[in-house]
Amino acid sequence: MTARPHEDAAVFDVERIRADFPLLTRRVHDKPLIYFDSANTAQKPAVVIEAVDRFYRETNANVSRAVHQLGEEATAAYEATRDKLARFINAPSRDEIVLTSGTTQAINLVAYSYALPRFKPGDEILVTTMEHHANIVPWQLVCERTGAKLKVAPISQSGELIVEKFVDALTPSVKLAAVTHISNVLGTINPVAELARAARKRGIPLLVDGSQAAPHLPVDVRALGCDFYALTGHKLFGPTGTGALWARKELLRDMPPFFGGGEMIREVRFEKTTFADPPHRFEAGTPNIAGFVGLGTAIDYVESLGRERIAAYEHALLDYATDALKEIPGLRIFGEAARKASVISFLIEGAHAHDLATLLDHEGVAVRSGHHCAHPLMHFYGVPATVRASLAFYNTRDEVDRFVAAIVKVRKLLA
Numbered sequence: 354m355t356a357r358p359h360e361d362a363a364v365f366d367v368e369r370i371r372a373d374f375p376l377l378t379r380r381v382h383d384k385p386l387i388y389f390d391s392a393n394t395a396q397k398p399a400v401v402i403e404a405v406d407r408f409y410r411e412t413n414a415n416v417s418r419a420v421h422q423l424g425e426e427a428t429a430a431y432e433a434t435r436d437k438l439a440r441f442i443n444a445p446s447r448d449e450i451v452l453t454s455g456t457t458q459a460i461n462l463v464a465y466s467y468a469l470p471r472f473k474p475g476d477e478i479l480v481t482t483m484e485h486h487a488n489i490v491p492w493q494l495v496c497e498r499t500g501a502k503l504k505v506a507p508i509s510q511s512g513e514l515i516v517e518k519f520v521d522a523l524t525p526s527v528k529l530a531a532v533t534h535i536s537n538v539l540g541t542i543n544p545v546a547e548l549a550r551a552a553r554k555r556g557i558p559l560l561v562d563g564s565q566a567a568p569h570l571p572v573d574v575r576a577l578g579c580d581f582y583a584l585t586g587h588k589l590f591g592p593t594g595t596g597a598l599w600a601r602k603e604l605l606r607d608m609p610p611f612f613g614g615g616e617m618i619r620e621v622r623f624e625k626t627t628f629a630d631p632p633h634r635f636e637a638g639t640p641n642i643a644g645f646v647g648l649g650t651a652i653d654y655v656e657s658l659g660r661e662r663i664a665a666y667e668h669a670l671l672d673y674a675t676d677a678l679k680e681i682p683g684l685r686i687f688g689e690a691a692r693k694a695s696v697i698s699f700l701i702e703g704a705h706a707h708d709l710a711t712l713l714d715h716e717g718v719a720v721r722s723g724h725h726c727a728h729p730l731m732h733f734y735g736v737p738a739t740v741r742a743s744l745a746f747y748n749t750r751d752e753v754d755r756f757v758a759a760i761v762k763v764r765k766l767l768a
Contacts, residue, residue, distance in 0.1 A: 365666045370658070371747050373398040384717030387752045387759075392537050392565060392696055392743030393721050395590045397651070404650040405592060408643040416642055417616050417633075431642050434649035435632075438597050441652050442563075442582060443573040449605065451598040451632040452640060456564045457487040459583035459598035460531075462635060463560055464491035466608040467581075472528055474500030479522050479530040479557075482508045482733050483539060486726040488531050488562045501528070508733070512539035512688030520551045530559045534566035538725045538741065539688025540671075540696030542570070549578035558604070564588055568745070569667060569694045571660040574599055591651035592644035598635075605631035612637040663746045667695040670744050674753045681760060687739055695744035698725070701760070704767040706738035712766060713740075716759035 371377050374396045379386045388396060408430065414423035416431045431452075439447040453459045468478070478492045482505055489503075496503050504527065506519040514532075523530065530552050535542050545561055552559040560581035566572055567584040574582050581604070586595030600608075610617055610628055614637035619627040628634045655663070674697060678684055683702035701709060710722035721741045724731045731737060742756065 365658075365662055365746070367666070367747065367749055371749075373400070373654075374747055375399055375402070377747060381717045381719070382715050387718045387748075387756055389742040389744060389748065389752075389756060390719045390721050391568070391745040391748075392588070392741065394587045394593070395568060395745060396747065397590055397592070397647075398654050400654055401591060401647045401651045405643045405647040408646045413643075415639055427642055430646045430649070431640070434645045434652070437649045437652045438599075441572070441656070442567075442584070442599055443575050444599050445575065446602060448630070448632055449599055449602050451600070451605070451635045452645060453583075453596045453598055453635075454594050454641065455585040455587070455596035456562055456583040457585075459581075459596055460487055460560065460562065461491045462598055462611045463581050463583075463600070464495050466611045466635070467558075467604065468492070468495045468501075468529055469498060470609060472496075472499040472501040475526060476501040476528045477504045477524070477526045478502075479504045479506060479519070479527045481506045481514055481519065481532055481543075483512065483514070483536040483541060483727070483730050484531070484533055485537050485562060485564070486728070487564075488533060488560075489729070492529075492531065505729075508541075511690055512536065512541045513690045514541070514543050516544060516547065519548060523551055523555050523557055525555075527555075527557050530557055531562070532559065533562040533564075534572075535563075535569065535694045535696075536688065536727075536730075537565050537696065538698050538727050538730055538739070539690065540693040540698075541688055541690040542566075542692040542694055544692075545577045545579060549580075553578060565694065565696070568655070570664055580604060586644065586648040586651070589648070589651055590655060591648035592641070594641040595644040595648045602631070605635075608635075610634050610637070614638045658746065666746055667744060670748060670750065670753065671695040671697070673750055674742070674744065674756075677753060677757045678760075681757065681764065683764070684760070687734055687736075696741060697743075698739040698741045700736065700739055701764055701767070704764070706740045708767060709740050709760075709763060712763040713756075713759055716762065718756050718759050 376396050412426045414427040416428040435450045438450050506522050549559045558580040561579045563584040568589050582599040587593040617637040685700050687698040706722040723738045
């Protein structure tokens, strides 16, 4: 089964789209599920679930190893996803796409294979206050091993990167800059192309964490002008344990392997091993083959909806939800950037985030509470945690209305 085309550009038929997602029919605590946690992990359309199931039922074999029919079919399906990812982000070459377990592995690959061999005491790595831990901790580990230092560019109270401060921080000692495309807490869409131009002018490579952007925006790495771009499959409506790193070919060519093992080699001798060319140099061991087959199907599905149409629908839904939440007394929204994706983090005066999320769960509403893997950002706002509602193209205004009604009900219980 292939993804059903959604070709009518004039109508974004959300009810038809919702029918593609089996889990959205669930009831939780005897109430219809309202799934507002897609920034954590997105739900999967039936075609993705079926693609994974079909791989195990009909094709299951290892890749790049066997010459039998199943092995050839598995390898072709796996490598097809590399091609789809290259087209999805407009990469110049499929050989610039390294398949990873997700954004975390992708960033660690750059940290250990690009940064660690190059950096020395006095060098700096520039990040921003709004970064996910996956775009902070690997750089801290590199700093500990090399004597380099982590530098942090500030944001405003509205949750926007102060661009001039970021550019000013691009001093000659900065050897790498790393920034999120969309904040997983604030929803802020950073001006990556502008940041990349400033970094390139100074000869500084820019890495972009695209975990939250890939599901919501058209991504074009050529237009962005960055040097590394990482994304995660499970937020892109695909299986967990999948993702990719895009990097410029000239950078990949000079990077040593991060993992060692099978299938990333050209020849192994006890005296010396020579390695495969990128990207396979960075793909040791048996990968999540079925997961990548599913990810390829997820990409087909998203493209059948149209990424521009997805972005427009989600933006309208975000505006609707934001306006409704602002009517609730005592509710504070964190992150009100001029350019924002469909993420709303908030607190209600006098209520702990975990209590609020737990009570909302009993109303059938799935939201996330906590620090969202962004401790420094929580410290910036002076709060231990927030509640985060993250919307996707399968959510509706009716769900927003029921969500707001549930908050009003819960607020009274917590008063």
